[in-house]
Amino acid sequence: MKLARIATDDGTVTGEVDPETGVVTADASYEPEAYDLLAPCEPTALYCVGRNYAATLDQMDYDRPEEPDFFIKPPVSVLAPGAPIEYPSFTEEFTYAGELAAVVDRECHDLAPEEVDDALRGYTIMNDLDALDQQGRTARKAFDGSGPLGPYIETDLDPADIEMRTLVAGEERQSATTAQMLFTPREVVSYLSERFTFKPGDVVAFGSPANPGLLEPGDEVEITYEGVGTLRNTVV
Secondary structure, three states: OEEEEEEEOOEEEEEEEOOOOOOEEOOOEEOHHHOEEOOOOOOOOEEEEEOOEHHHHHHHOOOOOOOOEEEEEOHHHEEOOOOOEOOOOOOOOEEOOEEEEEEEOOOEOOOOHHHHHHHEEEEEEEEOOEEOOOOOHHHHHOOOOOEEEEEEEEOOOOHHHOEEEEEEOOEEEEEEEHHHEOOOHHHHHHHHHOOOOEOOOOEEEOOOOOOOOOOOOOOEEEEEEOOOEEEEEEEO
């Protein structure tokens, strides 16, 4: 099942979406022209793992981590699917990263890997935008609108081996499978839950394969994860 969060004349509604027609069903049915698509959840934080694909280690000349390497984006980083990505005024090296992301369903802490599935609402997609020429990860990655998220939450997904690809202005820039991750989604969520109490709607993103090239105004970024959908946003 795919869940969408939408803005309607009745307020904000979360319901099941038919990805073929765009109709969202909750207490009522909403046609696409009757709503604006929102980010599929409202996280208190986005917990993001980096260096989780061998190809990324080679691209960035990083050492292989012995445990998940993570950083945090604030709630103001969230950007709705389809919303314009504003090219930051403070960078000249702006890039993307197509990431699978889990959405937490209930408050939880200190989960074993086998407990993770029961604590999740499902999976969505995040674009980890990055101002590469800034100093330090927070300056690079934790600004307004740096985490486009969506379009939907897929509630029935085994994340172990699914295909992904990213297109930028129609050119394929990323192609991989989640089987190439160094740490699995369940391992990552379990690891982070030792350190943080997750709240409903929080997001855990699992890193990205190598992402060559930069973004320019006018570029449309399309990130597809098999079984989840396609997140699209355009740089302005």
